[in-house]
Amino acid sequence: MTDDTGLVRPAPESDAELAFEGALRPRSLAEFVGQAKVRGQLQLLLDAAAMQNRTPDHILLAGPPGLGKTTLAMIVAHESGRPLRMSSGPAIQHAGDLAALLSSLVPGEVLFIDEIHRMARNAEEMLYLAMEDFRIDIMVGKGAGATSIPLDLAPFTLVGATTRSGLLPNPLRDRFGFTANLEFYETYELEEVLSRAARLLDLDIPHDARREIASRSRGTPRIANRLLRRVRDFALVRGGGAGLAAVHGALELYDVDPIGLDRLDRAVLEAIVSRFEGGPVGLSTLAVSVGEEADTIESVVEPFLVRVGMLSRTPRGRVATRRAWDHLGVRRPDRGGLFDDDI
Ligand SMILES: Nc1ncnc2c1ncn2[C@@H]1O[C@H](COP(=O)(O)OP(=O)(O)OP(=O)(O)O)[C@@H](O)[C@H]1O
Numbered sequence: 001m002t003d004d005t006g007l008v009r010p011a012p013e014s015d016a017e018l019a020f021e022g023a024l025r026p027r028s029l030a031e032f033v034g035q036a037k038v039r040g041q042l043q044l045l046l047d048a049a050a051m052q053n054r055t056p057d058h059i060l061l062a063g064p065p066g067l068g069k070t071t072l073a074m075i076v077a078h079e080s081g082r083p084l085r086m087s088s089g090p091a092i093q094h095a096g097d098l099a100a101l102l103s104s105l106v107p108g109e110v111l112f113i114d115e116i117h118r119m120a121r122n123a124e125e126m127l128y129l130a131m132e133d134f135r136i137d138i139m140v141g142k143g144a145g146a147t148s149i150p151l152d153l154a155p156f157t158l159v160g161a162t163t164r165s166g167l168l169p170n171p172l173r174d175r176f177g178f179t180a181n182l183e184f185y186e187t188y189e190l191e192e193v194l195s196r197a198a199r200l201l202d203l204d205i206p207h208d209a210r211r212e213i214a215s216r217s218r219g220t221p222r223i224a225n226r227l228l229r230r231v232r233d234f235a236l237v238r239g240g241g242a243g244l245a246a247v248h249g250a251l252e253l254y255d256v257d258p259i260g261l262d263r264l265d266r267a268v269l270e271a272i273v274s275r276f277e278g279g280p281v282g283l284s285t286l287a288v289s290v291g292e293e294a295d296t297i298e299s300v301v302e303p304f305l306v307r308v309g310m311l312s313r314t315p316r317g318r319v320a321t322r323r324a325w326d327h328l329g330v331r332r333p334d335r336g337g338l339f340d341d342d343i
Pocket residue numbers: 010011020021022024025026031032033034064065066067068069070071072114161163193221222223225
């Protein structure tokens with residue numbers, strides 16, 4: 001899914017975007033910028049497995065899109081010198097899909113399942129046993145004559161990625177030896193991501209221009225890299241180099257506001273403020289009013305708005321904070337202290 005600009009939304013669509021992402025993907029933990037705590041934890045887990053000559057424990061990577069989950073899965077395979085098999089929850093719609101995948105793994109293989117929360121329920125149940133005992137039970141026949149045949153699997157490491165860890169059933173979550181919750185990146189970390197990308201792209205971009213892109217990238221490396229690409233396009237077409245003027249020009253053209261909110265972020269805030277008087281408003285009503293799926297609002301838009309203090313999730317629904325009203329330049333009516341952040 002992308003927004004109209006093709007800039008910000010999670011899945012890269014065109015081959016060019018995919019190739020671009022692939023070219024900029026760090027190949028080792030040392031090249032991976034930020035997430036220092038997670039990197040340290042992963043390094044220890046990989047080193048311990050290597051010393052004991054066994055497969056690393058199963059790993060769950062949780063966090064909003066574009067923060068590096070796929071990249072880390074590739075790094076786990078690369079650093080532990082193991083082959084990588086990639087799949088995704090939506091591709092596993094029957095237990096049989098998973099059985100076929102698991103039974104074809106070679107010993108030690110790293111199996112990456114993206115969007116693992118979208119896997120079919122009966123496949124999830126098969127995965128419990130597979131993760132714990134490297135074994136699955138295959139059902140043969142139907143009704144009273146049905147019987148299960150146990151099948152031993154090659155030992156493997158599962159790396160699951162999810163933008164919605166809350167949707168994972170506890171028995172599945174508990175079977176991961178390590179869960180990494182990826183956080184949005186700080187501006188200085190995104191500057192580093194951009195320096196690295198500019199180096200790889202052979203692009204000369206001054207420090208102030210890099211900083212400006214970093215501060216408007218929603219704390220997300222994927223967005224930083226894509227904005228860099230748009231700035232490069234802008235400089236190429238309009239001339240004058242990839243300086244601050246090109247950054248301002250490109251970001252204005254693509255509707256990225258001064259703190260990095262894009263059109264959908266603003267549409268959500270505007271809907272809460274102007275149609276629902278600041279909230280609370282339920283997620284599904286909000287989603288309908290901006291013409292977007294509730295899942296996208298919840299997993300892509302809201303985490304950043306919450307992080308910048310513009311939205312709060314309350315038991316009664318979503319509420320725009322004073323900061324959101326100020327940011328949109330709309331005067332907040334006096335509700336006699338009824339807003340949650342009035343105190
Ligand atoms: N820590 C990082 N350092 C440098 N570049 C990064 C980092 N994290 C992500 N990137 C860049 O951002 C791009 C997107 O990362 P990635 O595909 O790993 O995100 P993701 O969390 O798997 O997203 P999704 O949930 O949408 O699949 C990568 O191509 C990579 O170039």
